[in-house]
Amino acid sequence: MxxxxxxxxxxxxxxxxxxxxxxxxxxxxxxxxxxxxxxxxxxxxxxxxxxxxxxxxxxxxxxxxxxxxxxxxxxxxxxxxxxxxxxxxxxxxxxxxxxxxxxxxxxxxxxxxxxxxxxxxxxxxxxxxxxxxxxxxxxxxxxxxxxxxxxxxxxxxxxxxxxxxxxxxxYSAEAYVNKVFIVGGYTESALAIHLTDWENELPEGFGLAYLPSPGMMKLRLYVKGEKRREELEHETEKLRRLLGTAIYAEKDIPFEKILSEHLLRKGLTVGTAESCTGGNIAHLITSISGSSQYFKGGIVSYSNEAKCNILQVSSSNIERDGAVSSSVVTEMAQGAQKVLNVDCAMAVSGIAGPDGGTDEKPVGTVWIATAVGDRVISRKYQMGKFREMNIIRASNTAILQLLEMLRE
Amino acid sequence: MxxxxxxxxxxxxxxxxxxxxxxxxxxxxxxxxxxxxxxxxxxxxxxxxxxxxxxxxxxxxxxxxxxxxxxxxxxxxxxxxxxxxxxxxxxxxxxxxxxxxxxxxxxxxxxxxxxxxxxxxxxxxxxxxxxxxxxxxxxxxxxxxxxxxxxxxxxxxxxxxxxxxxxxxxYSAEAYVNKVFIVGGYTESALAIHLTDWENELPEGFGLAYLPSPGMMKLRLYVKGEKRREELEHETEKLRRLLGTAIYAEKDIPFEKILSEHLLRKGLTVGTAESCTGGNIAHLITSISGSSQYFKGGIVSYSNEAKCNILQVSSSNIERDGAVSSSVVTEMAQGAQKVLNVDCAMAVSGIAGPDGGTDEKPVGTVWIATAVGDRVISRKYQMGKFREMNIIRASNTAILQLLEMLRE
Missing domain, CATH: 3.40.980.10 (MoaB/Mog-like domain)
Incomplete structure (x- = not known):
């Protein structure tokens, strides 16, 4: 209709x-x-x-x-x-x-x-x-x-x-049946090339849409009519074999919802320590209803003083490496685990822009540390030039990085 | 064109x-x-x-x-x-x-x-x-x-x-000249009634648009052609007399930007203590570039443990009054001032929904405390039924409540 x-x-x-x-x-x-x-x-x-x-x-x-x-x-x-x-x-x-x-x-x-x-x-x-x-x-x-x-x-x-x-x-309308896949680790064109053969051989009437978001790709495979659900399942099975663990979810949910499902299943709690993302990760997590079951809190340590006083980051690390560094985000993540008494933590420090960039650390430089128990991973990312986009991408990337550890 | x-x-x-x-x-x-x-x-x-x-x-x-x-x-x-x-x-x-x-x-x-x-x-x-x-x-x-x-x-x-x-x-196009007003404290229809006479007497070609947002109204007064700017200024002057301090800004900026201007002008710093808003207030504040000049940090105290450990809320108050109460948000605001070493603070605790409501405190009940130096104001609000909307309205209302204190 x-x-x-x-x-x-x-x-x-x-x-x-x-x-x-x-x-x-x-x-x-x-x-x-x-x-x-x-x-x-x-x-x-x-x-x-x-x-x-x-x-x-x-x-x-x-x-x-x-x-x-x-x-x-x-x-x-x-x-x-x-x-x-x-x-x-x-x-x-x-x-x-x-x-x-x-x-x-x-x-x-x-x-x-x-x-x-x-x-x-x-x-x-x-x-x-x-x-x-x-x-x-x-x-x-x-x-x-x-x-x-x-x-x-x-x-x-x-x-x-x-x-x-x-x-x-x-009206009695014939609904589309469809399947959405959240895929991490591919750019749009790399994913398209990887899927070319499969996509070209999709049965008549099938469509595939590529929906890029900051830090991930959404794929939507669709066909009209409930009677074709079995074929859809068959194509889904082929896609699973092609993408393996790059598929983070098989439904249209944001990363924070995928994280929610992993934490609930494993019975783990989480907390955040945010600098350049300014509370956006905590906001994303708490936009999910029921998040109080696993989210105990977060620290937005926008100033160095807050990083040292609340998260117990050592001021000597900040002086030596700068606030946007591996040593500082690592301490932020561990500090969040301790002060919030949580199993897992995400910590982000970066230069969101438009000001604050240097030759060595231009706008868009972001360090992210994620911790699960005693294990901590810290990685450097180069996001873009735009403040709004940097905040969104850094938030999604932090959640993705923690998800990677939880899925291992 | x-x-x-x-x-x-x-x-x-x-x-x-x-x-x-x-x-x-x-x-x-x-x-x-x-x-x-x-x-x-x-x-x-x-x-x-x-x-x-x-x-x-x-x-x-x-x-x-x-x-x-x-x-x-x-x-x-x-x-x-x-x-x-x-x-x-x-x-x-x-x-x-x-x-x-x-x-x-x-x-x-x-x-x-x-x-x-x-x-x-x-x-x-x-x-x-x-x-x-x-x-x-x-x-x-x-x-x-x-x-x-x-x-x-x-x-x-x-x-x-x-x-x-x-x-x-x-093309050489004739631009609209317009003026936007951010108005607090009125519903759409109350504002329209208050402005009826003035609106009816607007000169030919003038338009007025009412744009409701959670917690505030935006008014846009517009007319085509640079040559009518003087008339626009004249009508603006009339509107100023009609609305007085209900006008929070005369340009199209969000509350967090108005707050930014007040804090910078007065040389004050701010911090946040958020429960049900889950970091969204900190996110709004830090979406403004340059916010590190006045925003030192925030605590998302989603659990009672975080409220007590980090913000030094007394557990006896939580037991007696519940986490959604005047005594607890007051202690949260004062705790944020202390732990973040800031002049002003906003604290929010409420029931965002969809779960957690009771007869006495239904979904949408929100307590907000704002503090400037030694002065603290705490107020109870009844927001709506929807989680997403409650988070947005509570965030805007907290900023508005602090603005009220800063404008006095």
Missing amino acids: KTAIITIGDEILIGQIVDTNTAWMAQKLTNAGFEVTEKISIGDNAQQIKDTISDVFTRVDVILTTGGLGPTKDDITKKTLCEYYGTDLIFDDSVLENIRNVFPGSSTLNPLTHDQAYVPRDCTVIQNRVGTAPITWFDRNDKVLVSMPGVPYEMRYNMENEIIPRLQAK | KTAIITIGDEILIGQIVDTNTAWMAQKLTNAGFEVTEKISIGDNAQQIKDTISDVFTRVDVILTTGGLGPTKDDITKKTLCEYYGTDLIFDDSVLENIRNVFPGSSTLNPLTHDQAYVPRDCTVIQNRVGTAPITWFDRNDKVLVSMPGVPYEMRYNMENEIIPRLQAK
């Missing part, structure tokens, strides 16, 4: 918000058997909204829109959908009651919030249990348009609990 | 990557005076690529495409642009030389990387100084299409250094 996502809002076109919604939506829709063939962002402009809907409906059966449902006057989606479908807004008491449930504390609603209870006549209204903007579902000539708010957690809650179940009930 | 951004890649339509590129591109283009009227994502499908370009060129003068330029066989943009423009691929020695410069270490290039040096005949080739895929610029009948790689830092480097300067040289 061909599906399009249309995001509505001037703020998207002027780049004031990053769209994290549509990737999430596309993934859920794909898994549910709906083929997202285009994603479009347009402004809060009535004519453009109507023209785009008309045009896109010539190519797809389902349109999901997000945005433009706020209480302020720059939000015009609801009114514009009335124009498109030739209807008008009516007040809906059940929506007002839902709004009161969402904000149980406030006895009086301000007028703008109150007006959220106006909905288009002649559509199905879906109550938004986590926000004030109702969701509207239009079904004309077997073409469905669903308009939902763009607030990420409202969109997610309603997609999962209301919209996808209703779409599945209406 | 009407401009469209087209991102090409199946991985976007199946939601395997979040598009952070186009927000950045749209912002740069808007500032440079190019009006982005639509953003479209399509698959690695030759017919769809050609149809979309034809269609979009009926509405805009400039198309920027990203993606589909990798070395693997799922990437077809270059070939498809040849079909669209009726030309073919030729080998370009200057591109090969550039590729060798980008990868100075490797004496032999693998064949896939070597083939990146094929470019369409009859277009302007722009060397990509930070990657292997060349940028191609087509100009036909005064309509320009630029194809660039989707790798974020390659795209950013080339947009800033090559593409935007060339677009500005070709």
Whole structure:
């Protein structure tokens, strides 16, 4: 079932918000058997909204829109959908009651919030249990348009609990079956060359996508139709033989989730000692729910003073080798093990940039030490020129380096 | 000058990557005076690529495409642009030389990387100084299409250094002038009501956008044309009188950047003690380059043991009040001040979810303490139901609470 996502809002076109919604939506829709063939962002402009809907409906059966449902006057989606479908807004008491449930504390609603209870006549209204903007579902000539708010957690809650179940009930779509592999230790082209023969001999209808991320590659092997799952399993088996231990996981999960699974299985605890990554590794680890079972804490030792006082790094090592050195990250990792009382530790010290680089240690130089019990490995990496990317790559690389030790 | 951004890649339509590129591109283009009227994502499908370009060129003068330029066989943009423009691929020695410069270490290039040096005949080739895929610029009948790689830092480097300067040289576009305000302490509708009269009386051509973020609101006031800057300043003055100290900044910067400016101005240092935010506050602070001038470090005390051992929280307080309590966050903040030897501290302890909630302290309960010298403030907040959102909101709220103290 061909599906399009249309995001509505001037703020998207002027780049004031990053769209994290549509990737999430596309993934859920794909898994549910709906083929997202285009994603479009347009402004809060009535004519453009109507023209785009008309045009896109010539190519797809389902349109999901997000945005433009706020209480302020720059939000015009609801009114514009009335124009498109030739209807008008009516007040809906059940929506007002839902709004009161969402904000149980406030006895009086301000007028703008109150007006959220106006909905288009002649559509199905879906109550938004986590926000004030109702969701509207239009079904004309077997073409469905669903308009939902763009607030990420409202969109997610309603997609999962209301919209996808209703779409599945209406259409019986043939889902893709697919398999994702997290692969470490290859660049994109090295991996492609290694897999050329196998890829060329994939059966009709199979696709393979290469998705590079900092420090790893994701491979997605896919084919349409549940009936082809056995072939998929067969090709997966061949890929396993080709890649061996370079495959870190056979599902689409981040490194921190793979680490989580290893630590839980082995009953080990972990801690962090971060300098240039500034807490990002701890943040990644604790973004996994249940991480308190194995993560006991971390030290962000951004200053030399913090490295010495809290992690017991010797100031003579810092003076002799500099803070970005094997001796210092090794002491940081061991210090973290001791002060946090953990089995494993990751320690990172580097020059994230844009300042602080020297000829000997240019921006992007990063030392990473990982410790499991008494064993410590420290390695030097050369990341890139960009602060943001250096922080992300160093974080992923530290987790990968610890994973290597845990998998041995 | 009407401009469209087209991102090409199946991985976007199946939601395997979040598009952070186009927000950045749209912002740069808007500032440079190019009006982005639509953003479209399509698959690695030759017919769809050609149809979309034809269609979009009926509405805009400039198309920027990203993606589909990798070395693997799922990437077809270059070939498809040849079909669209009726030309073919030729080998370009200057591109090969550039590729060798980008990868100075490797004496032999693998064949896939070597083939990146094929470019369409009859277009302007722009060397990509930070990657292997060349940028191609087509100009036909005064309509320009630029194809660039989707790798974020390659795209950013080339947009800033090559593409935007060339677009500005070709077209003389009238830029928007605008003003962004970071506003704390209002919900979206409360703010809209407070500003109704002023907003209704804005001069012709002015626009106001409300951009809610966790813990704050961004307002963007804009109008087209440098000649209207004085009017913009006049309306800004009115807004300042209406909002007073609720305006935290008059430019589009995150809270952590506002904090940075306050700390630098006052010559104060800061540290963090984080439980449920898991290092995210330290990560936000250190994402600002130059943060080592005021940020000395942080403790992620995810376990009670870490709270007691490193931050010197008294275990009797944890037993009596629980880890999510005023007494514990107060001791965490004071402990961070002491162990990190800093002037100011933020401490957060809460229940991020999805597990760990109780009737008395449901998921989303967060205590935040902020300390400046001897003064400590601790407050309880009720965030939402979602882990990811709770971490982001608690992080922003902690920074906001410290900012409040620093602004007094």
